[in-house]
Structures are given as C-alpha cells and as structure tokens.
Amino acid sequence: MPELPEVETIVNGLRASLIGREIADVTICWEGVIAKGRGHSSPSADWLRQRIRGQRILDIKRRGKYIVFALSGGDSLIFHLKMTGRLLVRLSTAEMDRYVRMVFHLDDSQQLRFADMRKLGRVYLVDDAEAIVGTLGPEPLADDFKLEDFAQILRRRSGRIKPLLLNQRFIAGVGNIYANEILFAAGIHPLRKADTLAPAEVEALYHAIQRVLRQAIAQRGTTFDGAYRDAWGERGQHQESLKVFQREGKPCPRCGTPIARITLGGRGTYFCPRCQK
DNA sequence: CTAAAATCCTGGTGGC
DNA sequence: TGCCACCAGGATTTTA
Numbered sequence: 001m002p003e004l005p006e007v008e009t010i011v012n013g014l015r016a017s018l019i020g021r022e023i024a025d026v027t028i029c030w031e032g033v034i035a036k037g038r039g040h041s042s043p044s045a046d047w048l049r050q051r052i053r054g055q056r057i058l059d060i061k062r063r064g065k066y067i068v069f070a071l072s073g074g075d076s077l078i079f080h081l082k083m084t085g086r087l088l089v090r091l092s093t094a095e096m097d098r099y100v101r102m103v104f105h106l107d108d109s110q111q112l113r114f115a116d117m118r119k120l121g122r123v124y125l126v127d128d129a130e131a132i133v134g135t136l137g138p139e140p141l142a143d144d145f146k147l148e149d150f151a152q153i154l155r156r157r158s159g160r161i162k163p164l165l166l167n168q169r170f171i172a173g174v175g176n177i178y179a180n181e182i183l184f185a186a187g188i189h190p191l192r193k194a195d196t197l198a199p200a201e202v203e204a205l206y207h208a209i210q211r212v213l214r215q216a217i218a219q220r221g222t223t224f225d226g227a228y229r230d231a232w233g234e235r236g237q238h239q240e241s242l243k244v245f246q247r248e249g250k251p252c253p254r255c256g257t258p259i260a261r262i263t264l265g266g267r268g269t270y271f272c273p274r275c276q277k
Numbered sequence: 278c279t280a281a282a283a284t285c286c287t288g289g290t291g292g293c
Numbered sequence: 294t295g296c297c298a299c300c301a302g303g304a305t306t307t308t309a
Binding site: 001083120175 | 301302303304
C-alpha cells in the first residue's frame with residue numbers, strides 16, 4: 001500500500017533512470033488500467049498509444065500518492081498505485097514481472113513496467129495535471145505547510161481525527177499505515193474529534209506527521225505483505241519500525257499495554273489505549 | 278455537515 | 294485435501 005514515503009522513494013528511483021528518455025512505444029496488457037474520465041468515455045488504448053509515442057520524459061514528481069510525469073508534448077502522464085501497484089524500471093531483456101498491466105518501451109533498451117496484482121491502480125494521460133491532482137490538500141513535507149494553517153483547518157472540522165488524516169483533500173499522501181503511526185507518535189486517540197484538540201495536541205500532531213513520514217522515507221518505505229517495491233523491485237525497511245500498525249495484542253513499545261484494534265471508516269485502526277487519549 | 282456502505286480487485290486465510 | 298466465504302484497503306460515489 002504505497003503512501004507518501006513509498007511513492008517518494010519510487011519517484012526518486014524513477015528520476016535516476018528515466019529523465020530525458022523518449023517513450024518509443026507502449027504495450028497495454030489490460031485496458032482497464034487506463035483511468036475513466038469524468039462520467040463518460042475513457043480514452044482508448046489506441047488513443048493513448050498514438051498520443052504518447054515520441055514524447056520525452058522531462059520531469060517526474062510526486063503529488064500526494066500520485067506520480068506525475070511531465071512530457072515534452074505538454075501532456076502529463078500520471079499514475080496512482082492504489083494498493084498493489086508497482087512501477088518497475090527493467091532492461092527490456094529482463095524476464096517479465098508478474099501482473100504487468102502496461103509497458104513503456106524507452107529509447108535506451110529500458111522498460112518502465114506498471115504491475116498491479118489487484119488491478120486497482122490507474123494511469124492517466126491528460127493535458128493538465130491539475131485536473132487530476134488539483135483537489136489534493138497540502139503537502140505535509142513542503143515548506144509552505146505551516147502549523148497555523150493546519151490548526152485553523154482542524155478547528156473547522158467536527159469529524160474524527162483518523163478518517164480526516166486519510167482524507168486526501170485535507171492532507172495529501174497519508175494512508176492507513178502512517179495515519180495509525182502518526183496518531184501514536186502524537187499520543188492522540190483515533191476517535192478524537194478534530195475540533196476538540198488542544199493547541200499542544202495540534203502541535204504534537206503537526207510535528208508527528210512530518211517526523212513519521214520523514215523517518216519512513218529514510219527507511220525507503222514500508223513493505224507489508226510483500227506489496228510495496230521501489231523502482232528496482234526492492235523492499236523498504238520501515239516495517240521493522242512500526243509501533244502499532246497490525247500489532248493488535250502486542251505490547252505498546254512505550255508502556256507495554258496491549259495494542260488495541262477497532263474498525264473506523266472501514267479501516268483497521270490500531271492504537272495504545274493508555275498512551276493515546 | 279458527518280458517516281457509513283458500496284464499488285472495484287485478487288491472493289491469502291480460516292472454517293468446515 | 295478441497296471448497297468457499299471473507300478480508301485487506303485508496304479513492305470515489307452513493308445513501309442515510
């Protein structure tokens with residue numbers, strides 16, 4: 001389940017190999033990988049192939065959990081990996097990976113392969129990236145993510161804090177693993193209402209978001225159930241550092257109380273009933 | 278406004 | 294050993 005730290009790690013790997021390359025051709029192994037447009041028809045495989053061939057990769061950036069390629073023709077090629085998606089850079093002679101849905105043939109004997117066991121991930125080719133990523137909330141690791149702005153948004157929210165952390169319009173890039181870990185690091189109970197957090201709690205949450213995400217990036221992300229891989233197919237290391245996620249019944253690393261699990265918004269929610277108030 | 282449920286998917290798991 | 298129901302969850306859409 002690639003979240004911000006995993007996507008950041010993947011993008012850094014992609015940049016190292018793909019900037020400046022031309023997309024010579026595309027093979028679409030499963031047409032459903034192409035995202036549907038708003039309401040009506042989704043672009044066809046033929047349309048996408050004709051449009052993308054010959055365009056050069058100028059830049060690759062992360063926005064939330066999206067991966068955005070800026071192409072020389074002015075288009076943006078955008079990926080969302082959802083649960084099990086992988087973007088893999090391979091030599092074209094390398095054995096094909098499992099569950100590959102789309103292959104980008106590059107001008108230097110490399111391939112970019114989009115693999116996705118569960119078929120939830122999608123590819124977009126658009127002339128304006130904002131049409132896809134424009135509704136996302138602030139980037140929590142950007143310089144312009146300020147405590148005062150964060151506090152003001154929280155004050156206007158009456159819902160529970162954990163589903164709010166997962167809302168991409170509120171903050172971009174936090175998923176279920178890190179929402180659990182962030183709330184533990186901040187000592188805040190997942191059922192707390194956002195507008196009841198005291199100023200000191202808001203500040204603790206603000207710093208926990210950045211600290212937890214930065215540490216996970218330093219460890220190249222979390223590989224759980226073997227799902228996430230970086231651009232070379234390698235695992236992350238942060239699963240060794242998880243404090244509460246999928247640790248129901250195991251002792252809290254701070255106080256020893258067994259970690260509790262509830263379902264909240266349909267998601268597994270893990271916390272220490274003693275440390276998180 | 279919040280919140281829950283349904284939707285898309287398939288490998289792994291637990292029950293019988 | 295085999296079959297099957299069910300679970301996991303990111304984001305969107307629908308329903309209450």
